[in-house]
Structure formats: C-alpha cells, structure tokens
Amino acid sequence: MKLLVVDDEIDVQFLFQQKFRKEIKSGKMQIMYAGNGKSALEILESIENRTEYLILTDINMPGMTGIELLRVIKARYPELKVFMITAYGDEHYFNTAKNLGADDYFVKPLQFEVLKEKLS
C-alpha cells in the first residue's frame, strides 16, 4: 500500500509514521508526505507509479485547499483514490467533496484503526 499524505501540519506526518510503524518497517506500507497541494501535485507529476498511491488530504491548508486539490487530481488522474481529512466542525465540506468524487471522508482526530480497515 502506498500513501501520499497531504497536510500543512507537520505533526500529522509524525502521527502516520508512528501509527504505521510496523507496516512501514515490514515494507507493507510506503508513505510520502506533502505540506501543501502544490507539492502534492508536483510529487504526483514526478512519479511514474502514481496509480499505486492513495491520496489522503487535509482540507484546510494555506494556498490550495484540499477541495481544490481533489478537483485537480480527479481531473488529471481520475483513477486515483482521494480520501479527505478535515477538522472537527468542517463537516459542511462533506457534500462538496463527495460531489467532486472524494472516495472517503475522515474527521480529525484521525481514527487510525478505522483508516487501517479501509485501507486493507
């Protein structure tokens, strides 16, 4: 399983490293990180095996929002799955995200057990 995690909060990166420590160590999981939408798009553009990645993006980010990122990804790479992550209280984005083709939607704090199940 390959993940591209997009979030402006650096803590999220450490959290994924920690929660998927075993999976990363055993090689079952590979995770790349981007701190904003622009670098996420640059990463996707630069890798040839992009279709192997599942994207998990925060919605509230400076610059390009997760919603805008979702729109661009679904236009450029419709085969890619995009999971949205948003802060508690921002659930009003749910319908917009769904209409733009988001494949799943999580509210922070992330429940990694649920996420792991969805990924398996």
Ligand SMILES: [Mg+2]
């Ligand atoms: Mg954020």
